[in-house]
Amino acid sequence: MNHKKKTTIKDIANVLNISPAAVSKALHDDSRISAKTKKAVRQVAKNLNYQPNHLASALRSGKSHLVGVIVPRTNSNFFSSVIENMEAVLNKEGYNIIITQSNESYKKECDSIDTLLFTQVDGIIASMANETVNLKHYEKIKSKGIPLILFDRGENDLNVDYIGINDYHSSHMIVEHLVKQGCKRIAHIAGFKRTRIFNNRIRGYVDALKKHDLPLDEELLIESNLTIKDGRAKMTQLLELPKRPDAVYVAGDYAALGALQVLNEQNINMPNDIALVGFGNEPFTSMVTPSITSIEQHSAEIGKQAAKTFLEYTKKKSIKQQLNKIILDAELVIRESSSLKK
Amino acid sequence: MNHKKKTTIKDIANVLNISPAAVSKALHDDSRISAKTKKAVRQVAKNLNYQPNHLASALRSGKSHLVGVIVPRTNSNFFSSVIENMEAVLNKEGYNIIITQSNESYKKECDSIDTLLFTQVDGIIASMANETVNLKHYEKIKSKGIPLILFDRGENDLNVDYIGINDYHSSHMIVEHLVKQGCKRIAHIAGFKRTRIFNNRIRGYVDALKKHDLPLDEELLIESNLTIKDGRAKMTQLLELPKRPDAVYVAGDYAALGALQVLNEQNINMPNDIALVGFGNEPFTSMVTPSITSIEQHSAEIGKQAAKTFLEYTKKKSIKQQLNKIILDAELVIRESSSLKK
DNA sequence: TATATTTGCTTAAACGATTAAGCAAAAATA
DNA sequence: TATTTTTGCTTAATCGTTTAAGCAAATATA
Structure with a gap:
């Protein structure tokens, strides 16, 4: 219980009457140190309860072994699962992570980046905030020569690695599924068009409608910030149409939940009157009544791939990043809200 | 866009033909540096896009300005809100946080502590994992002379600061509310008795029953790990009793949700047949049908208080920790699952 | 046996900041 | 005018590691 001084490499050196350099090398299993010395060093290190000073080694070696993570929020099953799996892979290689939340705010995202660079x-692994349009702060990371990896919410223009699911194809799966259930007027409560993933979902939706010879009705395609509240608002809006849709595909589970609440309140039967599909497979989709059909995004795999992508850069000496996409196939999880109409 | 070298204090010194020491002092607004020099230094620093090297200053000053946070999981509204507010307070004082998740695992919690100390x-602000009984790893933090602050899930034996809500009183509020609704057989799906907060909730439940002259029926008090799955299992168990309860107070919202699913599946009316109350006021409690009465734990305030408590230690020179509890009053949020039976 | 190579260390200089100590010049005081 | 105090810096050590360079002793090769 020595509250005072921490054991350093020098203390170990003194005990064994060797140089601090030899101790450092012994601890790093350098080939130029004898097995005997290594064993002795490790023993003394243990006895003195030696804990390496990370700051010192990071300063000297120029490597902090810390990876910054920026997510819109941790309070979502998708992001927390991504982080958990990312962390597991990185920890194994001796890297720790610093998590920051942007709360979907551009300003907070800039601050987060400054904090992490500081x-x-x-390296930085990030998923962009909804608000983000200007990319200057991300360019800052690149100009520092630090690897940047984006997942879920990315931007082609940054020309960095990206890991995500096939949003375009996911929309196709959803529309196809709804058509099979007999739906003919399929609405889409979409995310912001300017965000790439939501744009892809919109394109997928439009193309899939064409493919099945369904007319594209502009009043059935509505942009939303995809919060519960806005999901309620946009669903209400759809119900006020003279010709109501018979299916609603919502680009996010939280907004889908808002839509579900409105439908339940107005006693509209799901899926018979209106079928409902969400996106993200948040746990609550299986918990509500009726349970909501949704898209599983393979968060675990995304997290692992993002970590691995970063680790590859640590093995290279020069960091030349380029647009390099890893696109995983998503999976449609069919639940009550869209199951075969009788 | 200088990919190569980062600007250091030395570069600034060279430009102005002064010593690095003068630059350092100028940047820290030392009184022994002239206003003219300070201005010049700041200008050059800006021009060269100087970013202080945190590792170097941390090594020299012995302060990393990093606070470690350990939570059972980030994927819960309570913890993510605590973290968000904690972060805001700490950032204002120049501290950043490193978040780690224990996933309710004792092993992972030990690893997290090692990582953070490394x-x-x-300082470390933590909420203990469900599994944790042995406290040796937390003693390690104390023995390093680093302030440790616990919140929500704490332990008296550690003799450190604690911030939480009044669990005992919360149980009283819940039981009182249920009695007012006309309930006479109130069950409690409790957390693990060995965890202090859950123990307090149990004591509150027992004492409140006594206070209202309700008999304590042992088969109505069940321990649970409070997951959705276990909530289902324990609710099912309660329904199999010869004399069913007319109210169930669940010590966690997720388990309450499991209970709600079982009740809905068996077409048991809430609150008329059985009233249901959860704990934690997770967002989904207001989203499900029927919405679930729950306890709001003032996560924002807990986060702020924990951060402030840590900051106080940074202003003292000697760290002498002792059991110092900040107990906030919780709030009962009444919803459909327990609203006046007709 | 003479030379080359390998082994096992040491020395000393970094990494980029902070800070105690020192010192000349300017300003204040006697 | 002589002395003290204040101002505004500089010098150099330090935080705990890593690592390039060097060097003697041991071993291998010719």
């Missing part, structure tokens, strides 16, 4: 992280 | 954090 902390001298070796 | 990263040379200036």
Whole structure:
């Protein structure tokens, strides 16, 4: 219980009457140190309860072994699962992560980046905030020569690695499924068009309608910020149409939940009157009544791939990033809200 | 866009033909540096896009300005809100946080502590995993002379600061509310008795029953790990009793949700047949049908208080920790699942 | 046996900041 | 005018590691 001084490499050196350099090398299993010395060093290190000073080694080696993570929020099953799996892969290689939340705010995202760069992280793995349009702050990361990996919410213009699911194809799956259930007027409560993933979902939706010879009705395609509240508002809006849709595909589970609440309140039967499909497969989709059909985004795999992508850069000496996409196939999880109409 | 070298204090010194020491002092607004020099330094720093090297200053000053946070999971509204508010307070004072998740695992919690100590954090704010009984790893933090602050899930034996809500009183509020609704057989799906907060909720439940002259029926008090799955299992168990309860108070919202699913599936009317109350006021409690009465734990305030408590230690020179509890009053949010039976 | 190579260390200089100590010049005081 | 105090810096050590360079002793090769 020595509250005072921490054991350093020098203390170990003194005990064994060797140089601190030899101790450092012994601890790093350098080939130029004898097995005997290594064993002795490790023993003394243990006895003195030696804990390496991360700051010192990071300063000297220029590597902090810290990876910064920026997510819109941790309070979502998707992001927390991504992080959990990312962390597991990185920890195994001796990297730790610093998590920051942007709360979907551009300003907070800029602050997060400054914080992470200040902390001298070796890399940044991020999913962009909804608000983000200007990319200057992300360019800052690149100009520092630090690897940047984006997932879920990315931007082609940044020319960095990206891991995500096939949003375009996911929309196709959803529309196809709804058509099979007999739906003919399929609405889409979409995310912001300017965000790439939501744009892809919209394109998928439009193309899939064409493919099945369904007319594209502009009043059935509505942009939303995809919160519960806005999901309610947009669903209400759809119900006020002279010709109501018989299916609603919502680009996010939270907004789908808002839509579900409105439908339940107005005693509209799901899926018989209106079928409902969400996106993201948040746990609550299986918990509500009726349970909501949704898209599983393979968060675990996304997290692992993002971590692996970062780790590859640590093995290279020069960091030349380019647009390099890893696109995973999503999976449609069919539940009560869209199951075969009788 | 200088990919190569980062600007250091030395570069600034060279430009102005002064010493690095003068630059450092100028940047820290030292009184022994002239206003003219300070201005010049700041200008050059800006021009060269100087970013202080956190590792170097941390190494020299012995302060990393990093605070470690350990939570059972980030994927819960309570913890993510605590973290968000904690972060806001700490950022204002120049501290950043490193978030780690224990996933309710004792092993992972030990690893998290090692990771944080390795990263040379200036303090640790934690909420303990369900599994945790042995406290040796937390003693390790104390023995390093680093302030430790616990919230929500704490332990008296550690003799450190604690911020939480009045669990005992919360149980009283719940039982009182249920009695007012006309309930006479109130069950409690409790957390693990060995965890202090859950123990307090149990004591509150028992004492409140006594206070209202209700008999304590042992088969109505069941321990649970409070997951959705276990909530289902324990609710099913309660329904199999010869004398069913007319109200169920669940010590966690997720388990309450499991209970709600079972009740809905068996077409048991809430609150007329059985009233249901959860704990934690997770957002979904207001989203499900029927909405679930729950306890709001003031996560924002807990986060702020925890951060402030840590900051106080940074202003003292000697760290002498002792059991110092900040107990906030919780609030009962009444919803459909327990609203006046007709 | 003479030379080359390998082994096992040491020395000393970094990494980029902070800070105690020191010192000349300017300003204030006697 | 002589002395003290204040101002505004500089010098150099330091935080705990890593690592390039060097060097003697041991071993291998010719």
